[in-house]
Amino acid sequence: MKIEKNKVVSMHYTLKDGAGEVIDSSEGKDPLAFIHGLGMIIPGLEKELDGKTKGDKLNVEVEPAEAYGDRDDNLIQKVPREQFEGAGDIQKGMQFQVDTQMGPLVVVVVDVDDKEVTIDGNHPLAGVKLFFEVEVTEVRDATAEELDHGHVHGPGGHNH
Ligand code: ZN
Secondary structure, X not given: OEOOOOXXXXXXEEEEOOOOOEEEEOOOOOOEEEEOOOOOOOHHHHHHHOOOEOOOEEEEEEOHHHOOOOOOHHHEEEEEHHHHOOOOOOOOOOEEEEEEOOEEEEEEEEEEOOOEEEEXXXXXXXXXXXXXXXXXXXXXXXXXXXXXXXXXXXXXXXXX
């Protein structure tokens, strides 16, 4: 069975950045299971999996535009320190959830001085080229219930 829209794909994967650092991996866990063709994984990887079958191994390089997007300098902002009153000792690397016009956004503190805190709302992997090593472990039809729910049931998916 080939991977195409509405098939459930299970795969083991290791994700590395350009320096060879492991960012994420399914090693030691259940394979990742998803319904193909619904945008549940990043577009650049989904495209390469199209037409593959169980047992296929592939190495996929994904440019930022096909992954988590390019970095947006508009998402880096300086905020008066008073706005963080009550948040304790603000330090570089701390994460906060803030409310924006587009909904909640996780921001990271990238700089801090006496007056201002500089926050970055870019996804941590924005602007990063990604390198996937993937092994397809299963391809099957999605059940009507899975398509209705928009997610996979069973190993690597929902248990309800
Ligand atoms: Zn469900």
